[in-house]
Amino acid sequence: MPLSKANIDEIKSYLKGENFRYTLFYVISGLFILLNAYMVYRNQYFTLLIPVALVILYLVFYRADYILLLITFFTPLAINITQFEFNVGISLPTEPLMFGLLLLFILKLFYENNFDPKMWRHPMTMIIGVQFLWILITSITSQYPLVSFKFLLARMWFVVPFYVFGIHLFRKRQNIRLFIWLYAIPLVIVIIYTTYQHSLWAFEENAGHWVMTPFYNDHTAYGAILAMFVPVFVGFTFTRSYTRIVRFFALIVLLFLLMGLYLSYCRAAWISLVIALMFYLIILFRIKFKYIVFSLLIGGLVFYVFRFEILDSLSKNKQGTSGNFMEHVQSMSNISTDASNLERLNRWASAIRMFKERPVFGWGPGTYQFEYAPYQSSEEKTLISTNAGDRGNAHSEYIGPLSEQGLAGTLIVITLFIYSIVVAMRVYRRSGEREVRTLTLAIMLGLITYYFHGLMNNFLDTDKASVPVWGFIAVLVALDLFYLPSKEKTQINF
Numbered sequence: 025m026p027l028s029k030a031n032i033d034e035i036k037s038y039l040k041g042e043n044f045r046y047t048l049f050y051v052i053s054g055l056f057i058l059l060n061a062y063m064v065y066r067n068q069y070f071t072l073l074i075p076v077a078l079v080i081l082y083l084v085f086y087r088a089d090y091i092l093l094l095i096t097f098f099t100p101l102a103i104n105i106t107q108f109e110f111n112v113g114i115s116l117p118t119e120p121l122m123f124g125l126l127l128l129f130i131l132k133l134f135y136e137n138n139f140d141p142k143m144w145r146h147p148m149t150m151i152i153g154v155q156f157l158w159i160l161i162t163s164i165t166s167q168y169p170l171v172s173f174k175f176l177l178a179r180m181w182f183v184v185p186f187y188v189f190g191i192h193l194f195r196k197r198q199n200i201r202l203f204i205w206l207y208a209i210p211l212v213i214v215i216i217y218t219t220y221q222h223s224l225w226a227f228e229e230n231a232g233h234w235v236m237t238p239f240y241n242d243h244t245a246y247g248a249i250l251a252m253f254v255p256v257f258v259g260f261t262f263t264r265s266y267t268r269i270v271r272f273f274a275l276i277v278l279l280f281l282l283m284g285l286y287l288s289y290c291r292a293a294w295i296s297l298v299i300a301l302m303f304y305l306i307i308l309f310r311i312k313f314k315y316i317v318f319s320l321l322i323g324g325l326v327f328y329v330f331r332f333e334i335l336d337s338l339s340k341n342k343q344g345t346s347g348n349f350m351e352h353v354q355s356m357s358n359i360s361t362d363a364s365n366l367e368r369l370n371r372w373a374s375a376i377r378m379f380k381e382r383p384v385f386g387w388g389p390g391t392y393q394f395e396y397a398p399y400q401s402s403e404e405k406t407l408i409s410t411n412a413g414d415r416g417n418a419h420s421e422y423i424g425p426l427s428e429q430g431l432a433g434t435l436i437v438i439t440l441f442i443y444s445i446v447v448a449m450r451v452y453r454r455s456g457e458r459e460v461r462t463l464t465l466a467i468m469l470g471l472i473t474y475y476f477h478g479l480m481n482n483f484l485d486t487d488k489a490s491v492p493v494w495g496f497i498a499v500l501v502a503l504d505l506f507y508l509p510s511k512e513k514t515q516i517n518f
Contacts, residue, residue, distance in 0.1 A: 088128060089193050092185060093206055095121050099491045100210040100249075103238045118487045125185040140505075143191050148501050151443055152183065155436045159389050162429045166388020167395060175390030175485070182490035190498030195506050200463060200499050204256055207492060208277050211253065214239045215284035218246070222287055232289040244481050245488055247290025251297050251473040252492055254281050255304075259466030265459040292480045296473035303472050307452075307465070366406045368419050368480060374399040375418040375427035386430040390485075392417045396427070417485075421478030441475045444468075444497050451503045460507050467496045 095118050102118040114120070132138065143149055159179065163172035193199050218236040225231035233243045240246040260266060260274035285293060306316065377399040378387055387395050396418070400409060418424035425433035448468035455461050474493055483489035 088125060088189055089199070091121055091125060092189050092193055093199075093202065095125075095185065095487075096203055096491060096495070097206045097210055099487050100207065100214050101239060102487060104241065115487045118491075119181065122181040122185050122487070125189060126181040129184050129188055139188065140192065142505050143188070143501070146501055146505060148440075148443060148447060148497065149187075151436070151440050152187065155440065156180070156183075158429060158432055158436060162385050162433065163389055165385040166391060168388055168391050171390045171394070172388040178485065179389075182484070182487065183494055186491055186494040187498045187501075190495055191502045191505070194499050194502035197459070197463075197507075200502075203495055203499070204253075204260075207495075208253055208257070208281075211249070212277055212280045214246075215250075215280050218284065219287060227287060229289050232287060236288075240488060241486075243288045243290050244292065245483050245486065247285060247288035247293030248296075248474060248477045248481065248483060249488060249492065250281050250285040250288060251290075251293040251300075251477065252470040252496075254278065254285065254297060255300055255469035255473065256466040257281060259462045263458070263462045265462060292477050293473070296476040299476045300469040300472045304465075304469060366404070367409060370400060370404040370406060370409060371396070371417075371419050372423050373401065373404055375420070375423045378427040379430070382430065384430045384432075386426070386428045386433060389428050392424060392427050417482065419481050421475075421482040421484060424482050441471075441478075444471060444500055447500045447504050451500065451508060454508050455503070457507070460503060464500065464503055467499055471496050 099118050102115045104113060104115045156176070156179070159172075159176050163169060163176050166172035190203075194203070214236065217239070221235040222231060225235065236243065236246040240249075257274050257278040261271055261278050263271075266274070285297075374396040375392065378392070378396060397410075418427060422434050422437060425437050429436075445468060448464050448471075452461050452464045452468070455464065471493065474489070478484075484493060
């Protein structure tokens with residue numbers, strides 16, 4: 025018997041009513057409880073994560089900013105599951121969430137495209153776009169295209185969430201502070217854990233290389249991130265723009281960062297802070313850019329003229345790594361017996377030989393570790409050298425792309441890094457707000473520590489470094505776009 029119009033209206037009214045919603049809620053809840061009871065009985069517990077997955081799915085589509093901040097918080101605590109003998113290398117829980125935001129970006133780009141047009145016109149966005157285009161081209165010409173396209177995909181899910189969504193998140197200044205604190209608080213937890221583990225080994229220098237696992241794979245990555253946040257929390261601590269309680273807690277975090285950095289025995293991280301301090305003094309005393317360039321040219325000329333004498337002097341340095349601070353710093357210039365320094369030189373030399381063979385397109389993004397072995401010289405090999413490609417890559421953010429993406433790859437990286445400093449200097453000099461100036465200076469100095477560290481190591485293929493580096497760059501672009509008068513944005517003065 026067909027339903028009358030009155031019956032249909034009654035059914036529609038019921039479906040829209042509160043009673044139906046309550047009934048549906050209780051039915052779904054009851055079914056979920058029964059399902060979980062059955063799965064627990066079978067010793068299967070993954071269904072307990074369904075509510076969490078649903079909440080995350082909701083946030084991805086409706087509150088991407090919350091997901092971004094959630095990723096930020098979990099990044100220092102994330103664990104790479106390859107350490108537990110899985111067949112894939114992925115950092116949990118951060119990288120799946122980043123991939124989800126990348127998919128959301130693609131959907132929004134094609135169906136809504138409601139991103140701020142000013143972001144697309146910003147030179148930093150254009151530089152990043154050129155970098156992606158070049159990675160795509162060199163992936164096509166790669167020795168191992170599958171490896172290179174995986175590299176491209178991973179780079180996209182590192183950059184897009186924290187640059188594109190980050191710029192929109194950082195329109196509100198309080199979100200910049202929130203981003204920094206959300207990374208720093210779990211980082212302090214890691215420092216406490218690492219320090220406790222280190223104490224069990226009487227703070228030995230050798231133990232300091234691995235006690236931060238499983239959160240960081242070694243002391244160099246750990247030290248690089250600690251150094252990045254030191255200038256930021258120095259700014260928070262000594263700037264009167266913030267309340268006393270904020271400055272007090274910032275000081276506590278700063279002390280933890282300094283303690284962790286000292287116990288990391290990461291020489292490059294220590295020196296990177298000195299470089300950042302020198303840059304700060306240049307800004308403080310308003311030393312003109314032309315004088316800096318002139319000094320660098322003179323220094324380079326002196327090194328070239330006396331290069332043989334300098335190298336001879338360095339070859340006489342036999343100081344190895346040590347628990348003594350000054351001796352450990354002195355070991356940085358040991359290129360005769362220090363295995364770590366010699367292996368780094370071996371990797372760089374191999375990368376340069378690879379570049380000479382393929383100077384335009386390189387061997388393909390992510391392929392260095394599979395191809396460098398034949399380019400090692402027997403005279404340059406060390407006790408820790410390997411032909412298996414299982415001990416990292418070229419150990420440089422600049423030389424690595426040189427071998428994998430050709431000369432253009434390295435030039436793009438250098439351009440991107442330099443232009444981020446240009447943006448920071450523009451905001452710092454043109455902004456009339458003390459807090460904006462403080463944030464800009466502190467973040468710029470944090471990035472400078474990483475850019476220097478990038479001479480000797482590279483971590484932008486990990487979430488640990490990508491989140492703060494691309495996040496900091498997004499902060500600078502957001503400040504440039506939304507906190508300066510439009511007429512100031514075309515002026516770049518050093």
